[in-house]
Amino acid sequence: MREVPANILESISIDCVIFGFDGQGLKILLIRRKYEPSEGAWALPGGFIKRDENLDDAAKRILKDLTGAHDIYMEQVHAFGAVNRYPLRRVITISYYALVKPEHFSLIAGADADRVDWFSVKEMPELPFDHHSILEYALQKLRYKVRSQPVGFELLPKKFSLTELQSLYEAILGEELDKRNFRKKILKMKLLVDLKEKQQSVAHRAATLYQFDSKNYAIMQEKGVVFDL
Amino acid sequence: MREVPANILESISIDCVIFGFDGQGLKILLIRRKYEPSEGAWALPGGFIKRDENLDDAAKRILKDLTGAHDIYMEQVHAFGAVNRYPLRRVITISYYALVKPEHFSLIAGADADRVDWFSVKEMPELPFDHHSILEYALQKLRYKVRSQPVGFELLPKKFSLTELQSLYEAILGEELDKRNFRKKILKMKLLVDLKEKQQSVAHRAATLYQFDSKNYAIMQEKGVVFDL
DNA sequence: TTTAGTTAATGTAAATAGTACACTAAGTTT
DNA sequence: AAACTTAGTGTACTATTTACATTAACTAAA
Numbered sequence: 001m002r003e004v005p006a007n008i009l010e011s012i013s014i015d016c017v018i019f020g021f022d023g024q025g026l027k028i029l030l031i032r033r034k035y036e037p038s039e040g041a042w043a044l045p046g047g048f049i050k051r052d053e054n055l056d057d058a059a060k061r062i063l064k065d066l067t068g069a070h071d072i073y074m075e076q077v078h079a080f081g082a083v084n085r086y087p088l089r090r091v092i093t094i095s096y097y098a099l100v101k102p103e104h105f106s107l108i109a110g111a112d113a114d115r116v117d118w119f120s121v122k123e124m125p126e127l128p129f130d131h132h133s134i135l136e137y138a139l140q141k142l143r144y145k146v147r148s149q150p151v152g153f154e155l156l157p158k159k160f161s162l163t164e165l166q167s168l169y170e171a172i173l174g175e176e177l178d179k180r181n182f183r184k185k186i187l188k189m190k191l192l193v194d195l196k197e198k199q200q201s202v203a204h205r206a207a208t209l210y211q212f213d214s215k216n217y218a219i220m221q222e223k224g225v226v227f228d229l
Numbered sequence: 230m231r232e233v234p235a236n237i238l239e240s241i242s243i244d245c246v247i248f249g250f251d252g253q254g255l256k257i258l259l260i261r262r263k264y265e266p267s268e269g270a271w272a273l274p275g276g277f278i279k280r281d282e283n284l285d286d287a288a289k290r291i292l293k294d295l296t297g298a299h300d301i302y303m304e305q306v307h308a309f310g311a312v313n314r315y316p317l318r319r320v321i322t323i324s325y326y327a328l329v330k331p332e333h334f335s336l337i338a339g340a341d342a343d344r345v346d347w348f349s350v351k352e353m354p355e356l357p358f359d360h361h362s363i364l365e366y367a368l369q370k371l372r373y374k375v376r377s378q379p380v381g382f383e384l385l386p387k388k389f390s391l392t393e394l395q396s397l398y399e400a401i402l403g404e405e406l407d408k409r410n411f412r413k414k415i416l417k418m419k420l421l422v423d424l425k426e427k428q429q430s431v432a433h434r435a436a437t438l439y440q441f442d443s444k445n446y447a448i449m450q451e452k453g454v455v456f457d458l
Numbered sequence: 459t460t461t462a463g464t465t466a467a468t469g470t471a472a473a474t475a476g477t478a479c480a481c482t483a484a485g486t487t488t
Numbered sequence: 489a490a491a492c493t494t495a496g497t498g499t500a501c502t503a504t505t506t507a508c509a510t511t512a513a514c515t516a517a518a
Contacts, residue, residue, distance in 0.1 A: 009240045012321055051319050055310035079308050079323045081284035090280050092241055092323075094308045163466075180468070181506070204464040205513035392495075409497070410477070433493040434484035457475095 008048040013086075013093040014055070015046035015131065016063045016074060017138035019121075019172075020102035021155045023164070026121045026171045027102060028135065031066050031113035037087045038128035042119070044135065046093065047111065059096040067116045068108030074098040077138050085130045097138040099172075101155045146172050147229045150191050153212035159195055161207035162186065169229065189227060191217055237277040242315075242322040243284070244275035244360065245292045245303060246367035248350075248401075249331035250384045252393070255350045255400045256331060257364065260295050260342035266316045267357035271348070273364065275322065276341065288325040296345045297337030303327040306367050314359045326367040328401075330384045375401050376458050379420050382441035388424055390436035391415065398458065418456060420446055 004010045018029035030042040047062035049055065055076065064070040074096040081092035107116040119125065127135065145151055152168050166182050186192065193213045198206035233239045247258035259271040276291035278284065284305065293299040303325040310321035336345040348354065356364065374380055381397050395411050415421065422442045427435035 009319060011238045011240055049310070052312055054312055055308060055321065076308060079284060079305060081278070083281055083283055090238060092238070092284065203515045205466045207466055432486045434495045436495055
């Protein structure tokens, strides 16, 4: 445990819930805490806000300092402020979340972390403080969001099959989807470009590859088109 | 302007966006600020959090101290933390909102407010700091919510007509709804009890009165039934 | 070279939900 | 009795959702 520097706001922290999808299941990025309180525990990457820093900027900096992961677009989720949530003093934390592709980031433990790693959401270590609630809340939000917006294409390779896309959605939602209905819906959105290419060297019938149509997505967003999965 | 007491967290405030519906239009509860900064301006009721107070409790207390309105269930909306949003020092604010029936509350300006009043959302005074953004954000949330959940029954008299209910929804959404379709949908939800009673002494055909079926609502919520208006 | 194994790809019928739309009913007031 | 005001109602059309099973294409192993 160390002293609180003067240029930070000592009563407000940010915690980041970074979800990752690697083609298998849903993962979450944790750091191992180098200092008290809860030294040695795996926890959400979090830290304090500087006096001259906006919230979104603080979230980015904190994540980068602890894990090395940068250029991640995060969204604010919720403020958690139970009186005794943090043992040393009163701290209210604001949570942020993002969904990323693990292999895009080389992780480097820094600042108050001595290790960083991805954990499967299904097999999580015990988390300190109220980090479990924070995680659950963010997961709810992610699931909600993924149903109403075409989220997550950036998590797949540039060229992907519809089955891969479906697995992604199933991993996030934690439930199985009907193949034909999924395809119908996703193709009707006109957000995928059929590349007229096939998978190579797979031990079964090769799937057609698609690409996310980000141009059309931008246009539709401007028009205020609502998506729904 | 006064000193910051020691038992409060000086960098975190709460601002309350209290929407009211009085049968006519959507209103919002504002206070007139008694002290600098922005002394004399109409603003959202807001204040600082005490060290031994949870967020939700703080929101309730702050609202009560400034306006006299109590027993209002508020929900957290968003944290706003632009570096210069508050002129005196760095303050991050967490917004809360609620939707209530104005005539249920006797307003008493207190603490840092010398007046309290309801304003039509359509004719708002200039608000200080980033209160306008905070209000807009809460309004978005309210509109969103009212479409997906049976919100707002508590704003009407215990016995109400379908037309009154429809006016409420129209006021919140800021758009007109089709009478027949509205009735079809709302009745299909099985959330209203037909009281087999008629309005009294109205200068036209009397409408049937209904009551919100909170018992059935609780049951349906448990089952996870999704509503959609 | 045949067979087994694996995943890709496809369509339809039925049910449900959403939308647009106009007239009659029941009271009160003049 | 006529005029006014709001209540109350149904239908046809379209779009969306859901459940569901077979054939196609390719590889690997026998």
